[in-house]
Amino acid sequence: MPTLSSETVAADVWCRLIVARCGLTFRDAQIPVVLGIVREQMQAGGLTSERSYYDRLVAAPEGGPEWAALIGCLLNHETSFFRHQASFDLLRTHILPTLREPRGRRLNLWSAGCSTGQEAYSIAMTAMADEDLRGEFAVWGGDFSRQAIEVARAGRYGPRAIAGIPPAYRRRFLRTIDVPGGVPEYEIAESLRQRVRFTTTNLLASRGVNLSYDVIFCQNVLIYFSPAAVSQVVASLATRLAIGGYLLLGPGEGPGERPPGLETLTVNGVRAFRRKCHTPSEGRPC
16 A cells, blocks of 8 residues: 555635536535545556646646546445436426427437436437327437446446336346346347447536437435536526427426526426527528
8 A cells, every 4th residue: 555645635626627627516525525525536546646636627628637537436326227217207297298390300308417327218218108209219318427427338238227218118128147156137128229329428517419309307416516617507508499389397497597598397396498499690590
């Protein structure tokens, strides 16, 4: 075990760097945990000085392996299939029916901050189960964590993870994999996997798959961001909506946000926005 250097970096300096690069913000009670994770990642990288690790991160490119490893450890990737059921009910009973009419193009749906993939696959299950949905559709999942994206791409989950999937969906969209001497695992069926694509994405950097989306889920993500970063992320997501497209936020997230060109919808506890038109600043006015 290498001897750690006494050359430390103040907690507020670490937090300012993380906020500046990724928009993540932490409560006072979380700071000791953050510093512990910083030290673990520092040692995993073979460094013994916090100052050396700090300087490495300052010089590292945004979205590079150093940042991906650190932020992946800082974020809580706890998620589940159909986590906020009311949102998927809204998708099934209201949103998809409004998007059914022929458009002459593929329908694009995005799980922004998809973690280990359950939300993206839940969106895909809901869309594929809609027998009245005409035309092709694709679901895109994006997350900052490379590790989470690797799990999502693998599409294999344990019994506890699939508990929230309706029985009819389990029979149609899951394949049981027997593990010798162990607990069975469940793999997303190939017919569904072909509809879903995953990529690493930094929402604050306003980069990702360059598409216009008909539906964007961004739930249980903004709780990690500072107020300024929340506004930046919501504004960025709003510009990616196609005319008539919907943006769904998590309960209590971004309560003060009113993106221009979008109307606010609140249905059964789901807070959503719908793109009515483009704004003059986007160069495509109403």
